[in-house]
Each structure stands twice: as C-alpha cells, then as structure tokens.
Amino acid sequence: MSAGIQVTDLSAGYRDRAVIEHLSLPPIARGETVALLGPNAAGKSTLLRALAGLTPARGSIRLDGDELNGLPLADRAKAVTYMPQTLPQGIALTVLETVIGALEASPTGQGHGGDAAERAMAVLGRVGIEALAMRGIDQLSGGQRQLAALAQALVRAPRLLLLDEPTSALDLNHQVRVLDLVRSLAREQDMIAVLVLHDLQAAARIADRVVVLSEGQVAAAGPPEEAITPAVLADVWRVRARIDHCERGSLRMVIDDIL
Structure with missing residues (x-):
C-alpha cells in the first residue's frame, strides 16, 4: 500500500524511558478514521506525538510512500496536523x-x-x-x-490529522457532532484521521478501525467489532463486560465487574 500510512518497528519515549518499543501498525488507508484506545499510560499520546514528530522516535513512518521519521518539523507540517490534549x-x-x-x-x-x-x-x-x-x-x-x-x-x-482526546471537554451533543464531522471530513478529503479516545462506544460508532494499546504494544487492531471484545476488555482494561450489537450495528457494552 502506498496511499496511506505505514508504521513499522517504531520506538519512542522520553529521555531514558521507552514508552513504545518496536511497534508496528496495520496499514491505514487514506479516508479512514482510526481510534487509538487503551488504559492510562498505554502509550497512546506518545504514539500520536511520535507520528507528529514531536517525540523522538526510531523506526519507520511512511505517509503515501514518503518517510516522515527524521523529517524536519516544517516539512512534516505540510502533511500532518496535530491537536494536543492541553491547549x-x-x-x-x-x-x-x-x-x-x-x-x-x-x-x-x-x-x-x-x-x-x-x-x-x-x-x-x-x-x-x-x-x-x-x-x-x-x-x-x-x-x-x-x-x-x-x-x-x-x-x-492535512493528509494526516492527529487528535489527542478531542472531545474530553465537550458535552454529549458536541462529542457526537465533532466525531461525526471528523469521520465525514476524512472521507470527503481523503484524509487519514487518528484520534485518541477513552470512550470505547464512541470509538466503535465512528471509527473504521481501532488500535488497542497496552503497555506500549498493540493488544488488538481491526474493525471495532473484531478488536473490542470481552476478552480484550478483560486483558487490557481489567473489567468483566458483555458486548451486544444494536439494531444499527453499533456496539453496546455492559460492564459487570472489575477484575
């Protein structure tokens, strides 16, 4: 795949502490919306900052066939836009x-x-x-x-839009509006949107694919119905849960207990 983003053998962290090591992602196509999920300190924000060129990283990040890693920020900014958690x-x-x-x-x-x-x-x-x-x-x-x-x-x-918890301060109406807008613009503009989210049901509703991180590694990846499962919720978030499919195809999670 040349049109899209490919992340291979990526390692990134802060000073002498590695947060993600030798991480590879399935190829992400232009027009897709991808949600990065995982518990606190799983490496989601570090991965996003590495994609943006704001955290030193080793490995390969290729966008439409062009290597981004090591590219000066001014050059990377021609294709990549990043919105941080803290404004x-x-x-x-x-x-x-x-x-x-x-x-x-x-x-x-x-x-x-x-x-x-x-x-x-x-x-x-x-x-x-x-x-x-x-x-x-x-x-x-x-x-x-x-x-x-x-x-x-x-x-x-941009060709690659990186959003770190873009709905964390929004009410429910604006959360839905923003996530729907990002997905629509990704498709309209043939843009890749990668979002860090904590709301698994919102991610399942709008994402073409999700990537679940745990301790700096990919624990699951794929369409929401394949990557968000009771087994993944137990292994990664340490909760016992049931997942149902609603009439419109979205996922509904019921948390029964913590593990």
Whole structure:
C-alpha cells in the first residue's frame, strides 16, 4: 500500500524511558478514521506525538510512500496536523483570527486575505461555532476552546490529522457532532484521521478501525467489532463486560465487574 500510512518497528519515549518499543501498525488507508484506545499510560499520546514528530522516535513512518521519521518539523507540517490534549492559555486573539492564522501559517500557504477569512468561517460553521468567531479565545469555556482548536487543525486540510482526546471537554451533543464531522471530513478529503479516545462506544460508532494499546504494544487492531471484545476488555482494561450489537450495528457494552 502506498496511499496511506505505514508504521513499522517504531520506538519512542522520553529521555531514558521507552514508552513504545518496536511497534508496528496495520496499514491505514487514506479516508479512514482510526481510534487509538487503551488504559492510562498505554502509550497512546506518545504514539500520536511520535507520528507528529514531536517525540523522538526510531523506526519507520511512511505517509503515501514518503518517510516522515527524521523529517524536519516544517516539512512534516505540510502533511500532518496535530491537536494536543492541553491547549495554550492566554491567547489575546479572536477565534476567527486564530483559525485564519492557522491557515496562513500553513507551510503550503493555503490562503491569504479575504479567501482565508472565508475558508476560516466555513470551517467554524462546520464545527458549529461560527457565532463565536469574534469572541476572544481567552473568553471561551474549556469546551469552546477545544472546538476552536479543532477548527484550527481542520482548516489546514492535512493528509494526516492527529487528535489527542478531542472531545474530553465537550458535552454529549458536541462529542457526537465533532466525531461525526471528523469521520465525514476524512472521507470527503481523503484524509487519514487518528484520534485518541477513552470512550470505547464512541470509538466503535465512528471509527473504521481501532488500535488497542497496552503497555506500549498493540493488544488488538481491526474493525471495532473484531478488536473490542470481552476478552480484550478483560486483558487490557481489567473489567468483566458483555458486548451486544444494536439494531444499527453499533456496539453496546455492559460492564459487570472489575477484575
């Protein structure tokens, strides 16, 4: 497979502590949405940061056949956009200004002037926060700031979109809206979206495939109905659970006990 991402024999960590070692992922095709799942400290955020080039890593990360590992950040940013868990504080700009700034700062130079403003407003509309366009970032709630950060990531139209817990500060309605939007844009723009999520049912609903990490290794990978099983829940999360298939095909999990 050349169109998509291939991760092979990847090791990454911090200073003298390895978090993931010799990790390989099944090839991910363009247009797919993939959820990274796992308990705390499983290596999800480290893997995402390694894909973004923000954590030193050894091994191979190939996007559409091109090796990303070792590439300067400015070059990698032409194809990859990363949204972290923790967002910066004290930004004295409006929501619209930050989205225009993200677009104009893109290494591909995707928009300037009126065109940039028009594209920024279009993305704010799709995220559902066009009414906040002229509001200062420092005046927003945590959830609103998370939506603004998502708009900054989406406006760049990357080939690889990396989102670390993008719904952690959102209410239920906005969680559904954001995850559905990311999946739709991945398909529309032939983009790969990789999301770290803790909500297994939400991941099963929107992801084409899931990757379950445990102690820095892949514990399971595949379509949600194949990778999220009672055995995996017991081995990785240490819970006893039952899984049913709803009428629309989504998974429903019932947790009976901890192990």
